[in-house]
Amino acid sequence: IVVQSAVKQEKQVSSKSTPTDLVTETDHQVEELIISTLREKYPTHRFIGEESSAAGVKCELTDDPTWIIDPIDGTCNFVHSFPMVAVSIGFAVRKELELGVIYHCFDGTLYTARKGHGAFCNGVRLQVSKEKDVSKALILTEIGAKRDPATLDIFLGNMKKLLSAPTHGVRIIGSSTLALCHIASGAAEAYYQYGLHCWDIAAAAVIIREAGGHVMDTTGPLDLMSRRVVAAGTREIADCVVKQLQPINYGRDDTDPDDLA
Incomplete structure (x- = not known):
């Protein structure tokens, strides 16, 4: 909702390590919202977030339960209202990936997966291409x-x-x-x-x-x-x-x- 509502607004854009590595105020807002919501429910879990890492927080994956968050993937797309923008949340325990959720912000497509339980897009099971050539x-x-x-x-x-x-x-x-x-x-x-x-x-x-x-x-x-x-x-x-x-x-x-x- 935060991303969708920001699409039509004037975006506050800056760069990080290079002029092509963009960040917006919405990136920060979405990351803060996700982390605060998850931390309230799972106070002992660790977090790795794109914007907090860019701000200097050490990016370290330990054996502890860890949420790995990209608040807006495709920030340059987002800045230009090019409709390939997503929020991505992964979850690892003992350095093994267990859960994945990716939300396509422009069209509402939700991809989900849990280790050992299959992958789905809006509830429909996903299957990769079996092409070998x-x-x-x-x-x-x-x-x-x-x-x-x-x-x-x-x-x-x-x-x-x-x-x-x-x-x-x-x-x-x-x-x-x-x-x-x-x-x-x-x-x-x-x-x-x-x-x-x-x-x-x-x-x-x-x-x-x-x-x-x-x-x-x-x-x-x-x-x-x-x-x-x-x-x-x-x-x-x-x-x-x-x-x-x-x-x-x-x-x-x-x-x-x-x-x-």
């Missing part, structure tokens, strides 16, 4: 906040490799969480990104896995803090995507507090 795959990605020439060369080079693999195409929608939900729904076969944060992937990882898909680091099993991810409906597609990628170093969420891009 990358030449028949639609692949999603995001640019990331780094726009220096060297990083852009690697990013564009990775896209060129995937397009030449060949694949059906590569798409960028401006919201990593909603892109990942498209993997869970079977609308696309794979997603990759260097530079996303733990709050971008936590909820979506549960949803994709419960829809039958795979979520991994580009170097092995998923590491929430590594800022690297490949997700796909099948392991064959995931492995093929990984082989095409040249890495981009964004550091880690838990050790690079000054590089939260």
